Amino acid sequence: MIAIHQLNHTFAIGKKGNEKKVPVLRNVSLDVAEGEIVAILGKSGSGKSTLLNLVAGFMSPDSGTIQVNRQEITSKNETEKSNFRLQNYGFIFQSFQLMPGLTAFENVELPLKLQGVKKVERQARVKEMLTQVGLLEVEDHYPNELSGGQQQRVSIGRALIGKPSILLADEPTGSLDSETEQEILQLIQLLNERFGITFVIITHDEEVARTAHRQYRMHDGAITEEAHYVS
Numbered sequence: 001m002i003a004i005h006q007l008n009h010t011f012a013i014g015k016k017g018n019e020k021k022v023p024v025l026r027n028v029s030l031d032v033a034e035g036e037i038v039a040i041l042g043k044s045g046s047g048k049s050t051l052l053n054l055v056a057g058f059m060s061p062d063s064g065t066i067q068v069n070r071q072e073i074t075s076k077n078e079t080e081k082s083n084f085r086l087q088n089y090g091f092i093f094q095s096f097q098l099m100p101g102l103t104a105f106e107n108v109e110l111p112l113k114l115q116g117v118k119k120v121e122r123q124a125r126v127k128e129m130l131t132q133v134g135l136l137e138v139e140d141h142y143p144n145e146l147s148g149g150q151q152q153r154v155s156i157g158r159a160l161i162g163k164p165s166i167l168l169a170d171e172p173t174g175s176l177d178s179e180t181e182q183e184i185l186q187l188i189q190l191l192n193e194r195f196g197i198t199f200v201i202i203t204h205d206e207e208v209a210r211t212a213h214r215q216y217r218m219h220d221g222a223i224t225e226e227a228h229y230v231s
């Protein structure tokens, strides 16, 4: 499903004309199979977000290939990448990134509105999604009227409403207490089992990584595969 081969990336840092090239990813290769939960574990600055940004097509690598659902991401232009993201990916972030002026229902509904899905279908799909993520009773609450765990559930609902095959998660439990973290990790496992959604989770937290089927460890831009865990 995701096949990354020999990815290299550098950033130019410092004043213009006097930049230094800093290697951030070095020969990174990894595979994610359909229906897997894979964690990419590494300390701050090890290159995890850069890798995720490349997989998402937000940046282009210096060299290497990224095949997702049998399509080469690196050879797509910006419009093609944007369409590819809409059709294949959902995103969740540590900071939830919900729209503060929209209710839980409306936040989950937003991607369907943008896609021009008709109101009757939107209503049915959002209700179904809110049931799946356990939020029906707070559908009229605004983000600031929800707990951190509930806000992350809304963002998971919003990420999945367009039926992506892959969910890219950047520290999805990074701002939650440990009990709520467990709830969200269980929800991820449930959605993975129920719908076969593939999850790529980047984290610095060993606990989080342990809930994945497989984990890779990043260190100074290089990657190694770690132990297999049965969740």
Ligand SMILES: Nc1ncnc2c1ncn2[C@@H]1O[C@H](COP(=O)(O)OP(=O)(O)OP(=O)(O)O)[C@@H](O)[C@H]1O
Pocket: 011, 012, 013, 024, 042, 043, 044, 045, 046, 047, 048, 049, 050, 051, 204
């Ligand atoms: N736009 C950029 N320009 C220059 N250097 C960058 C840029 N983005 C990231 N870096 C550098 O690349 C390295 C890897 O950063 P990256 O954000 O990928 O790491 P990370 O493992 O995701 O860290 P964190 O867990 O703190 O988010 C760091 O040394 C960082 O300073």
